[in-house]
Amino acid sequence: MIRVLCLSGPNLQLLGTREPGIYGTETLEQIHERLRAEGAALGAEVECAQSNHEGVLCDRIGAAPGVYNGLLLNGAALTHTSLALYDALRAVALPCVEVHLSNPEAREPYRRASLIAPACVGKVSGFGGESYLLALRGLMGHLRKT
Ligand code: DQA
Numbered sequence: 001m002i003r004v005l006c007l008s009g010p011n012l013q014l015l016g017t018r019e020p021g022i023y024g025t026e027t028l029e030q031i032h033e034r035l036r037a038e039g040a041a042l043g044a045e046v047e048c049a050q051s052n053h054e055g056v057l058c059d060r061i062g063a064a065p066g067v068y069n070g071l072l073l074n075g076a077a078l079t080h081t082s083l084a085l086y087d088a089l090r091a092v093a094l095p096c097v098e099v100h101l102s103n104p105e106a107r108e109p110y111r112r113a114s115l116i117a118p119a120c121v122g123k124v125s126g127f128g129g130e131s132y133l134l135a136l137r138g139l140m141g142h143l144r145k146t
Contacts, residue, residue, distance in 0.1 A: 002044040002143055004136065005068040006035060007060055009076035010052040015101075023101050024128040031129040035072075038133050042140050054078055054085065061088040070139045071096040072132060079104070079114050089119035095142050097135040100125035 008028060011018060016027035032048040039046035047068075051057050057078070064071060073096050075085055089096050096119065103126030104111035117123060121142050124135040 002070070002140065003068045004039060004044050004046045004070050004072060004139060005060065005064055006032070006046055006048040006072040006132065006136075007057055008048075008050040008074045009054075009057060009078045012074060012076050013050050013052070026129040031132050034129065035132050035136060038136055042136070044136070044140060046136065054082055058084050058088040061085070061092055061094075064094055065092050068094065070094055070143055072099050072135050072139060073097070073116065073120070074099040074101070074132070075116055079116055080111055082115055086115050086119050089116060095121045095139060095146070097121060097139045097142075098123040098125075099131050099135045101128050101131055102126060 012028055015023055015031070016025055028050055035048060036046050049060060057075070061071065071094050075082060078085055079098070079100070098114060098117055098120045104114070122138055124131045124138065127134060
């Protein structure tokens with residue numbers, strides 16, 4: 001059984017009511033439920049967690065080797081600022097897919113740069129909650145090849 005850890009960063013616990021014009025009306029728990037069901041259909045167990053704290057996300061990434069085969073990470077605003085998340089991903093060397101609900105490249109200029117992208121095998125953005133599911137499919141394909 002393939003095990004996947006899905007991490008979401010700051011303010012994503014507010015999905016459903018947070019800027020619905022940008023992020024949609026689906027809650028993070030609803031996305032997690034769909035992700036777990038999709039994982040089961042693909043032969044993966046998906047564990048999901050959210051934190052507003054950079055260090056907690058680094059702790060989860062650091063503890064992932066030996067437990068999980070791969071990662072999905074929506075770093076939220078930390079995507080654009082966190083060298084610590086980049087270093088954590090490099091340190092564990094587990095395949096990670098970067099996820100975003102919106103398309104940050106099409107938004108404010110300060111969202112265009114991702115510090116974590118160079119430590120990821122790929123990125124899915126712009127499809128709302130569906131981005132998480134597409135990212136899981138991409139990660140599973142990657143894991144099956146390697
Ligand atoms: C986000 C995009 C980020 O720029 C933003 O800070 C978020 C959410 C997304 O999923 O679209 O909090 O990661």
